[in-house]
Structures are given as C-alpha cells and as structure tokens.
Amino acid sequence: MPARLKLFLPLVVFFGLALLLFRGLQLDPRELPSALIDQPFPAFSLPSLASGETLNVEALRGEVALYNIWATWCYTCRVEHPYLLKLAQQGVPIYGVNYKDEPEAARRWLAELGDPYRDNIVDQKGTLGLDLGVTGAPETYLVDKRGVIRYRHVGEVNERVWKGTLEPLYDELLREDS
Amino acid sequence: MIAEIGHFALILALCVALLLALVPAWGCLVGNQRAMGMAPSLAVGLLLFSLIAFACLATVFLQDDFSVALVANNSNTLLPDAYKFSAVWGNHEGSLLLWVLILAGWTAAVAVFSAQLPLIVLARVLAVMGAISVGFLSFSIFTSNPFSRLLPNTPMEGMDLNPLLQDPGLIIHPPILYMGYVGFSVAFAFAIAALWGGRLDAAWARWSRPWTNVAWAFLTLGIMLGSWWAYYELGWGGWWFWDPVENASFMPWLAGTALVHSLAVTEKRGLFKSWTVLLALFAFSLSLLGTFLVRSGVLTSVHAFATDPARGLFILVFLAIVVGGSLVLFALRAPAVSSRVRFEWLSRDTLLLFNNVVFLVATITVLFGTLFPLIMDAFGQGKYSVGPPYFNTVFVPLMALLVPFMGIGPISRWKRDTARRWQAELLLPALVALICGLTLPLFGGEDYNVWVAIALVMAFWLTFGLLRDLWHRCGAKLSGLRRLSPSYWGMVLAHLGFAAAIIGVVLASQYSEERDLRMEAGQSETLAGYRFQLLEVARVRGPNYVADEARFEVSRDGKLIARLAPQKRHYLAGGSMMTEAAIDAGLWRDIYVAMGEAVGEGGWAIRLHYKPMVRWMWLGAILMGAGGLLTVADRRYRGRKQPASDTVEAGAHAGAA
Secondary structure: OHHHHHOOHHHHHHHHHHHHHHHHHHOOOOOOOOOOOOOEOOOOEEEEOOOOOEEEHHHHOOOOEEEEEEOOOOHHHHHHHHHHHHHHHOOOOEEEEEEOOOHHHHHHHHHHHOOOOOEEEEEOOOHHHHHHOOOOOOEEEEEOOOOEEEEEEEOOOOHHHHHHHHHHHHHHHHHHHO | OHHHHHHHHHHHHHHHHHHHHHHHHHHHHHOOHHHHHOHHHHHHHHHHHHHHHHHHHHHHHHOOOOOEHHHHHHOOOOOOHHHHHHHHHOOHHHHHHHHHHHHHHHHHHHHHHOOOOOHHHHHHHHHHHHHHHHHHHHHHHHHOOOOOEOOOOOOOOOOOOOHHHOOHHHHHHHHHHHHHHHHHHHHHHHHHHHHHHOOOOHHHHHHHHHHHHHHHHHHHHHHHHHHHHHHHHOOOOOOOOOOHHHHHHHHHHHHHHHHHHHHHHHHHHOOOHHHHHHHHHHHHHHHHHHHHHHHHOOOOOOOOOOOOHHHHHHHHHHHHHHHHHHHHHHHHHOOOOOOOOOOOOOOHHHHHHHHHHHHHHHHHHHHHHHHHHHHHHHOOOOOOOOOHHHHHHHHHHHHHHHHHHHHHHHHOOOOOOOHHHHHHHHHHHHHHHHHHHHHHHHHOOOOOOHHHHHHHHHHHHHHHHHHHHHHHHOOOOHHHHHHOOHHHHHHHHHHHHHHHHHHHHHHHHHHOEEEEEEEEOOOEEEEOOEEEEEEEEEEEEOOOEEEEEEEEEEEEOOEEEEEEOOEEEEEOOOOOEEEEOEEEOOOOEEEEEEEEEEEOOOEEEEEEEEEEOOHHHHHHHHHHHHHHHHHHHOHHHOOOOOOOOOOOOOOOOOOOO
C-alpha cells in the first residue's frame, strides 16, 4: 500500500534527525581545533601586570606551563578562578594573559581573589589574543618546555576538564621532558 | 521550609499530571464517562500545584534565601526586586519551572474554555497535555530540581544574575515566548486527539484554530521582544543574529505560520487534512527541538543555558517519545487517500498551499543552517559555523517570493477563481504600489536604492490590496466596516504587520549609518545630519553597579533633539562589565549611542548609530500578534456544543483506507 508508506516519511526523517542529535550529545562544540597546535607560542613583547617590565616569549620558556586567557569582564573567569588557585597550589605553573582588560581592575581582582599566576602578560589591545586566535575568555593553552603549544581548551577549566584532559597531557609532557 | 513546600508541590503536580495522562485516556478507551469527566478538574489541579511550586521559588528569590543553590547562583541582595523576580527564569531550572507552569496554564485553559467540545475529545486532548506535563515535570524533578539546597555551606551573598538579563525586556520576554512555544502543545494535543479518534474533520480544525492563533500571536510577540532586547542591550545595534537560540524560536514560528493558514483551508474546505495535522505535530516538535538545542549544549550560542549531558539525553529521549510516537500515530492513522474535494489552479486554496510550501521550505532551510555545524561535526568534517550570510541568502528570496501571492490571497475566492477577476480587482493597487514604491526612494538618499524600492513596492502591494479588499467587503461604505468579522480584521492586521516589518527590516538594513569613534569631553561629531556633542563623562552609581556615563547632546540644525547618556557598567557582585546603550527612539528613526572602553587619557570608544525606520519591524510584529489575538473574538469559536455532523465532509473521515 504505497499511499500509506508515504506517510511514514516524516517518521524516517525524524529518526535520522534523532540519531544526529544523539551523536551531537557526545560531541563538544566548544572543543575548537587550533591552527597553533604543535606550533610555537607566538612572539610578543608586552608588559607584566605586576612589575610593568616587558615580557617576551623567551623569558617565559623552559617549563611545561598553562597559559590562561582571562579578564575581569569575563564572568566565567570568575567561576574558573578558584580552581586555578588550587592548581597553582599543587605546583602547576600558570601564566595569565590579561586580555583586553584594564590593568588596574586586573590588579584589584588578583588582590581580592588571590593570584594563581606566575606572571601576567598585559594584553590590553588584544594583539597577543589575535595571534593566538582567541575566541573569548577564558581559554587555556598547554605549552611545553620548548615553548610549543600542545593543547588548547576553550571555556572554563574545572575539575572535570583538568582530570579528564589536561592533567594526563600535562603529566605526559613532564615525562617527555625529563 | 518554603523551598521544601515548593518541591513537594512540584512532586504533587507530577502525580496529578500522571493521573491526568492515564485516567481520562483509560476512560476514552473503555468508554467510562466518569473517568473522562475527571479530566478538567485534574487539569485545574495541575495548574494549582504548579502555581504553588512557582510561587515558592519566587518567594525564596525575593527573600534572598541563599541556602537554595539556584538563588545563590543567580541572585544577590543588591538586585532590585523586579530582577529578583525575573531571576526566577533567568536560569535553566527556573525557566523550566516557568515552562511547566505555562503548560499547566494552557491545559487548564483548554479545560475551562472548551465547553463546546464533546467530552471524549476534551478528555483525549487533556490526556495528551497531561502526558506532556509528565515529561517536563519529571525533567524538572529528576534532572533540574530548582529547589536543591546548599547545606551546610550556605553562602552569605549570591553570585548575582547575569547583568545581560537585568533588564525590563527580559522580565517579560521569556514568559511571552514560552506562552507561544508551549501554546503549540494545544494544537499538538488536538491533532493527536483527532488522529486517535480517527476524525480529522472541519470541526477539529475549528477547535484548533483559536488556540493555534493565540499561541502563534504570543510567539510572534515573544520573538519581537527578544529582538528588541538584543537591539538595545547587546550594545551594537543589531536586532537579529541568526543565533541557534533565536533560530530555535523562529522555526516553530515559521511552521506555526504555515499551520495557521493550513488550518483555514481545512476548516473552510476540508482540504489538506493530513498536511495540516502534520504541521500541527511539526510546530510543537520544533518547540521541543528548540528546548533540546538550548539546554543540551549540542550547539554553542550566546544565550544557551549552562549545559549538562544528562539533561540533553533526557530531553532527547522525551523528544523521541513525543515526536516519534506522534509520527507513528500519524503514519498509521492519517488519511492516506487524497480528498475528493477538488480545487482549481487559480483559487485561494492554491495560494494557501503556496504559502505552506514557502513556510515549510523556510523552516527546513533554517533547521538545516542551524544543524549544519552539528552535521559536519558528526561526520568528522571539522568545525563549521553558519552565519547570517547563509540565512540571508536563502531566507530573503523566499520571503520575496511569498509577497506577490500574499497580496492576491485575501481577495481571492475558494475553489475556483479567474485571472480576469484578479486583474480587475488588483490592477489598480498594483499600479499604485509600483508608482509609490519606485518613486519614494528618490527622496530617501543620494543614491537610488533598488532594494528599498523593491521592499516598498511589496509593502504597498500588500497594503493597497488589503485596502481594496476591505472596501469591497464593507460594501464601499464606512459603516460596513463594523460588520466585518474579528477573524477578518485579524487577518488584515497581521498582513499589514508583515508589510510594516518588510519596510522596517529593509530600510533599517539599507539606510543605517554608524561610526566608531574615539571621543573626549567637549568634542562633537556629526552623523547623518545629527550633531553629537559629548559634554562630559561622569561616574554614577546604580543599585548593584557603578558606571561611567557619557553625557551627549544631540542636535540637528542647531536645535536640541535629545540628551543621551550611554553607560559602561561595572557590576559589583559578578565583576562583569556591560555597556548600556542610550537610544532616542522614533517612528522614523532611532539615534543610538553606545559606549566602549576607555581609550587613552580621557578618551572613550564611542559608537554612533543612525537607524531609520527600525521600529517598523517591531511595530509590524506587534500588529501581527494583535491580529492573531483578535481572531479569537470571532463568534464561531464560542458557540455552544455543535453537532459533530457539522462538517464539510460528513462521513468522509480518517482511518485506514
């Protein structure tokens, strides 16, 4: 009875759609590939937030570290902040890139909430962010001893992200270097 | 204690919803009148308990009870009371409770206002709505409980509501939008009830129509409020971004627009029955799909809720049951043979079919564009994002294709019409529209803008065609206007609204001017003939923020037009920065000033906009919404019980052929 079979068409289409959505649940749209993976961290020459001295990429090289893009206008950064403090206490070196922010506000923020960063690069105009291809704060880059970007995480770093993705990679890089 | 009462009320609401889904349905199956008769009171009970739960949540927000996790995460003592109240739905859990409440409201409304329905139909409709409530209440209770406590570590102060949501527009936008979204559940329930009973007839269409029109009107207004909010709150003057969340509300609207027109054909002519029922299923399915997209995290969006895979899975399973189940029912029960009623190529029937095709194609293109990133990702083709260029390229021509036929629609006759009659009726309106549309852009700017000319011709074509039709129907006498039915007036308003929206969208896009500047106090700049003088930048203090405020005087030809004070706000609790644009609104143009960051010593980044006719777009949407609401006043929807034989095609109802 072909006339009735035709009426099953919407159901078939919906079935396909449902499968797609189910697959979608397992994918993370925030997981953005970066053109900079396995590329050296872009060169920069920007002031330090704490001292005002000029920092460059060579000065920060030499150990496996996280580079965290943050700003005081960024709501999620505030959510992320306590976890970064915890990581810093565990001895993970974290450098901050204070992205498109006011240095004064940033200093106040760190004084109030605690400072997990080894140092902060003041990227007030967002030039370093542009070179990195930052889509928004927060973002976190895992950089190895030779200054090569090995992983990029878009969004908040929390227990799940750290334990699930970043820590295994971080440990692997530490072993690689020793 | 109040939170626990709310939680308990929510659980009771779930129990009542379960009864509502099961008892009347059982009654319908075995023919038990008493079981069927319980449906209306259960529906009212469902509303009562949902209302208690909602009131409890609102109360803990107003009392700053930070031991409730939701309050601690989304409110703050400094927040003004109105925003404490709207913070209830400024988050996933609370907005879901609002959804549940509105669904219960619609269910109770069907129970109360459907005296003319046969009991068995009413029982079926309410049972279906009860089943939908069961799904959403379980979703709320099992995955997104709004009443969970933060004990024993209760914070002293809340984290504050996202500043973007601290806005009057956001107090009313979600409830109105949800009224629309959820309202389509009534059309859905009527469609399921009709398939269940095997009677897809004119009576079914007549019962569905007022509910569908009201839901559609609310959705129209809700989308309009969202667009308006984006325009003044996001600070860069855009009003539609084709963002996944916007699309999630737009797709049910497009399907709903097709449904509203298709129902007219089914009621008046008994045609397109399977098609109409399918559209009713689609409209609500797309509402559910929107819920899934917004709350599951499969797509990124600026205003998606915090996401959780478990929630995504729950909605997906629910979606599969509701949509899959209804489509199975459709496949088994919808009439497979085409109707015996015939119509000719030149007829209102054909024009409405064309409307349906255009809106369905539009729905599918928006759906495709929205899901495209997901499709590519699922097939391992990498990350894509689909933006305005795609949507504008496919959507604008579709709407342009619609308008010529839309102008003929109201004046055309059912079943059979002639080209000669159309020519006689519409030649004059067409000529006038052409002349007005083509000459007006000459006064609009230095260069003749073809797009504006096309838009104006279209808008005038619709308007003059409607005026001609009005003139005819009232017998060329003004006193005759009173005799026209509310549903006719509703159509006129909605179509005029569409014409106004075309003008607003095209003129605002084509004639807008903007400048990004660095300005200091005392400096003045000119845009589109308006002189903007920055008098000073001052520090001001709001209830929960401090702000830099730039004070402008806008003048034209030396005459002061407006004082504008855009702000750059620093919210104290969350530490976030927000721009607050200042707008001098007008029917013919908006002047819009937004403040950026401080640049250098004493300088500020300032964005000046001149936006002609932008209000017409929202005005058009308001007219459309008003038109949709007006149709309900029609007397034929309010009659007492009508005999079931009052159908165009008595006896020729559904069932396996």
